[in-house]
Amino acid sequence: MFRGCFTLLFMLIMTGCASTQIGAASKSTEGINPNSALYEVEVKEGVSYQDVVDGLKSLSEGMNFVNPANFPIGEHIKQRGVDPKGIKEVYSFCNLSMGTEIFLDHPEFLVFAPCRIALYEKPDVNNKLKLYLGLDRPTYDLKSIKNPTERAKKSAQQLEDALIDLMHRASKGDF
Numbered sequence: 001m002f003r004g005c006f007t008l009l010f011m012l013i014m015t016g017c018a019s020t021q022i023g024a025a026s027k028s029t030e031g032i033n034p035n036s037a038l039y040e041v042e043v044k045e046g047v048s049y050q051d052v053v054d055g056l057k058s059l060s061e062g063m064n065f066v067n068p069a070n071f072p073i074g075e076h077i078k079q080r081g082v083d084p085k086g087i088k089e090v091y092s093f094c095n096l097s098m099g100t101e102i103f104l105d106h107p108e109f110l111v112f113a114p115c116r117i118a119l120y121e122k123p124d125v126n127n128k129l130k131l132y133l134g135l136d137r138p139t140y141d142l143k144s145i146k147n148p149t150e151r152a153k154k155s156a157q158q159l160e161d162a163l164i165d166l167m168h169r170a171s172k173g174d175f
Contacts, residue, residue, distance in 0.1 A: 037140040039164060043131035047173040049087060052119060052131065055170035056091055063162055065093045068114060086121025086129045093117060098162065101155040102138075106148060112141040115163055133167045135160075 032039055043052055060067055074088035094114040102109045116136050121129040138156040142148050148156075 032137070034140075037136050039135040039137050039160075039167075041133045041164075041167045041171045043133065043171045044173065047131075047171065049119075049131060051173045051175075052133070052170050055173060055175050056117065056119075056166065058175045059166055059169050060093055063095070063166060064097060065095045065162075065166070068092055068094055085123075087119060087131065088121075089119045091117050091119065093163065093166075095159065095162065098155055098159040101149075102142070102152045102159075105152045106142075106145045109142065109145055109152070112136070112138065112144075115159065117163065117167060133171055135163055135167060138163075 057067060069092045071090040071092075072088075073090060074084035074086070077084040077088065092114040093116075099113065099115075103113070115138060118134040119131070120134065121131050124130045138160045139153070142152060142156045145152070
């Protein structure tokens with residue numbers, strides 16, 4: 001009887017662990033097109049542009065990212081007399097504790113640094129401008145490196161997961 005209870009308990013534990021692992025793996029790849037560098041998140045209805053910007057800044061600091069530069073592309077387009085058709089901005093983010101391994105193993109990966117999240121508007125099916133966040137995925141960029149190390153792959157995935165989390169939280173208006 002003890003052996004039967006032990007076997008049942010072992011099976012329940014293993015099933016629970018397997019479910020957790022499967023769930024965790026699918027969460028990190030949910031909504032990601034493996035054939036595209038772009039990962040895109042629509043900003044939730046009622047969340048303002050300023051809420052998203054403030055969220056990106058405060059959340060990224062709490063995640064040990066620095067925001068060394070922003071590029072207001074839409075403003076530069078306007079200065080040339082062209083309507084940018086909504087918000088067009090790029091925010092750069094860097095977290096060396098996550099990215100150092102990539103640069104040490106593959107210095108050429110610096111071409112893709114720092115990581116960038118775009119904040120932009122584009123028309124929906126009714127031609128109403130909607131706000132989006134877009135990411136150039138580090139794991140996709142790493143495909144451009146010949147024979148990336150396992151350490152670099154792990155680091156790129158960790159970096160990408162953190163940035164996707166940042167985007168989702170900012171798109172909901174979290175600070």
